Amino acid sequence: MSLQQPSSTQTDMISIVIPIYNEEEVLPQLYTRLLAATASWDHPVEIIFVDDGSSDTSASIIKDLSFGRSNVRLVQFSRNFGHQAAVSAGIGEAQGAAVILMDGDLQDPPEVLIRFIEKWREGFDVVYAIRTKRKENLFKRAAYKLFYRLMNRISKLDIPLDSGDFCLIDRKVVDVLLELPENIRFVRGLRTYVGFRQTGLRYERDRRAAGAPKYSYRKLYTLALDGIFGFSLMPLRIASYMGLIIAIPSFLLGIFFIIHRIFDFKLLGYSPTDTPGLASLATGIFFLGGVTLIILGIIGEYLGRIYIEVKRRPPFVIKEIWSGKEAEKKS
Numbered sequence: 001m002s003l004q005q006p007s008s009t010q011t012d013m014i015s016i017v018i019p020i021y022n023e024e025e026v027l028p029q030l031y032t033r034l035l036a037a038t039a040s041w042d043h044p045v046e047i048i049f050v051d052d053g054s055s056d057t058s059a060s061i062i063k064d065l066s067f068g069r070s071n072v073r074l075v076q077f078s079r080n081f082g083h084q085a086a087v088s089a090g091i092g093e094a095q096g097a098a099v100i101l102m103d104g105d106l107q108d109p110p111e112v113l114i115r116f117i118e119k120w121r122e123g124f125d126v127v128y129a130i131r132t133k134r135k136e137n138l139f140k141r142a143a144y145k146l147f148y149r150l151m152n153r154i155s156k157l158d159i160p161l162d163s164g165d166f167c168l169i170d171r172k173v174v175d176v177l178l179e180l181p182e183n184i185r186f187v188r189g190l191r192t193y194v195g196f197r198q199t200g201l202r203y204e205r206d207r208r209a210a211g212a213p214k215y216s217y218r219k220l221y222t223l224a225l226d227g228i229f230g231f232s233l234m235p236l237r238i239a240s241y242m243g244l245i246i247a248i249p250s251f252l253l254g255i256f257f258i259i260h261r262i263f264d265f266k267l268l269g270y271s272p273t274d275t276p277g278l279a280s281l282a283t284g285i286f287f288l289g290g291v292t293l294i295i296l297g298i299i300g301e302y303l304g305r306i307y308i309e310v311k312r313r314p315p316f317v318i319k320e321i322w323s324g325k326e327a328e329k330k331s
């Protein structure tokens with residue numbers, strides 16, 4: 001991976017990483033609430049915005065708002081690489097002793113961050129947020145619920161139910177995350193994978209403060225597939241399970257057909273010599289054809305991911321890293 005290791009780590013500094021994709025409507029509000037919430041912390045704070053190739057004025061708004069603030073940096077991608085890539089880049093840029101990941105749409109309220117820090121001070125290495133209430137539409141809520149429960153069943157990892165990327169991670173966990181070589185970054189899965197002392201904090205997830213969701217259904221679907229295929233081999237096993245389920249009755253049925261043919265007796269008014277048996281043959285072929293295609297698709301999902309990984313392309317390309325401090329010097 002091309003995540004750069006930070007040059008130095010400050011012992012008590014807290015980094016806040018925020019991925020931004022076309023969030024111009026929310027940014028001023030986010031900024032105000034973030035500054036208000038962090039003002040009372042007795043830790044130095046740095047804020048790292050990662051602009052994931054926004055096509056609106058998000059980048060210039062961030063620059064205007066952070067003008068002269070040496071603790072704010074903006075990492076700009078060369079195009080839209082996706083939320084997980086943006087979070088990963090932010091982690092790579094962060095220099096704090098703890099790194100907080102939060103969304104830029106104020107669904108993750110900055111006011112609860114202090115509770116994360118308290119847990120961290122108690123000695124936890126990962127403090128992840130658990131959403132008790134989601135203010136989203138029914139379909140999305142149901143899909144999320146189903147996804148997390150399915151993930152837990154089919155993956156050896158117990159990714160905490162209803163926890164997203166909103167979390168605080170200690171420097172030693174950050175360093176391990178940066179070492180993980182994979183290109184497809186399902187951050188909450190990787191975070192669970194690395195272990196250390198983890199705990200969950202319950203919070204109520206707010207509605208997005210302004211603007212439309214930037215995660216399209218397609219992106220969410222891809223994220224779900226990355227989670228499932230990246231952290232479970234169960235789908236591959238489905239092939240053998242289905243094979244077994246189909247093969248055993250088919251074998252018994254085959255024996256029955258042979259006996260039926262040899263003795264040529266009438267069963268339910270039917271004798272094997274009466275009809276050529278097209279219907280049973282056709283259904284069998286279609287059914288098995290369908291099953292084979294599904295299994296091929298599943299194998300394809302893994303193959304595609306293996307292909308992406310072996311190419312070793314970086315998960316994102318950084319165009320520019322801007323700092324509030326430089327802005328002050330230049331002006």
Ligand code: UDP
Nearest residue numbers: 019020021052082083103104105213214215
């Ligand atoms: N985001 C991003 N790149 C994307 C999509 C989203 O960086 O391609 C950011 C977005 O700006 C926000 C966060 O990821 O800060 C979560 O996105 P969103 O609120 O749209 O997701 P949802 O809350 O609907 O799951």
Ligand code: MG
Nearest residue numbers: 103105107208
């Ligand atoms: Mg959101």
